[in-house]
Amino acid sequence: MKSLYGLLLPGAALFLSGAGQPATDAKPPIIDVHLHAYESDPRWAERVPNPATGKLLTATTEKSHREATLAELKRHNVVKAVLSNGRDNVEVVDRWKAAAPDLIIPSPGFDGPRQEPQGVPAGGAVRELTTPLPELGALRKDYLAGRFKAMGEIGAVYAGLALDDPKLEPYFALAEELDVPVGVHTGISSPNTPYLGSPRFRAGLGNPRTLEEVLIRHPKLRIYLQHAGYPYLQETKALMLVYPQVYADLAAIDWIIPREEFHDYLRNLMRAGLGKRLMFGSDQMVWPEAIGLAIEGIETADFLSPEQKRDIFYHNAVRFLRMDEKRP
Secondary structure (H helix, E strand, O other), rough: OOOOOOOOOOOOOHOOOOOOOOOOOOOEEEEEEEEEEEOHHHHHHHOOEEEOOOOOOOOHHHHHHHHHHHHHHOOOOEEEEEEEEEOOOHHHHHHHHHHOOOEEEEOOEEEEOOOOOOOOOOOOOOOOOOOOOOOOHHHHHHHHOOOOOOOEEEOOOOOOOOOOOHHHHHHHHHHHHHOOOOOEEEEOOOHHHHHOOOOOOHHHHHHHHHHHHHHHHHHOOEEEEEEHHHHHHHHHHHHHHHHOOEEOOOOOOOOOOHHHHHHHHHHHHHHHHOOHHHOOOOOOOOOHHHHHHHHHHOOOOOOOOOOHHHHHHHHHHHHHHHOOOOOO
């Protein structure tokens, strides 16, 4: 949630040849489908504590944040990562891609159009931090040129838009046409989100059920629910059980919310038979150490078999991202 403040298996090496680095003997490969880059962020100046550990953040510039995050990815043998920009120009993603070309899967992140916040006190006490929707023609050219390989995080909820809002329809249509995987923010966000930069945010907009009409219009769309729709468990299960093309990531909830709560939510998704469509994500935001915390969140789930953990950490994303397919 980008506004939050507060055993290598047989055959896996076949996929790693395209991941840019071999698996180490010590750690199996991991794919992180939810990573963020920032050109600037107000949390840097305020050194906002990690909401899980309480430790003050130490990477407070674009360069230091990128270097610290890439070091954490290498440390944990994350071999591919879907990276989108936060509230900045998407050029920041280009710089991360240049720094780690075999690791980064570049993706533009956006929320919705900028408008003056409604009901904001005089003097602009609330800063609106949403990113505007990109120009569609330019975006198409970027995909055709190979600049981007995925789409999202689409954080429509931060701009007060449900996922079935007509403003987003052209982007889903483009993604389906070009067979681009799309990550959409679902579920809630941090406490006080409407008061801390996203005045149009409403918790109900993150309900995964708002995606259903999009799926009806675009049956070939490769899409995943970021944050696995938390805490909308029943709606998440309903959507994923009816639409087998929908995947989900466990980002943020695998390290921010109480561990027992996360494991209970994950256990329910597994019991529903969705274990082959859950993917690892960190949503590290401005805290690079969150990558290790998120991995720990999965590793400590003692109800998961080693095979199920490897699916979440690696195999499901290989399938969803089609890393096992030879492409020209």
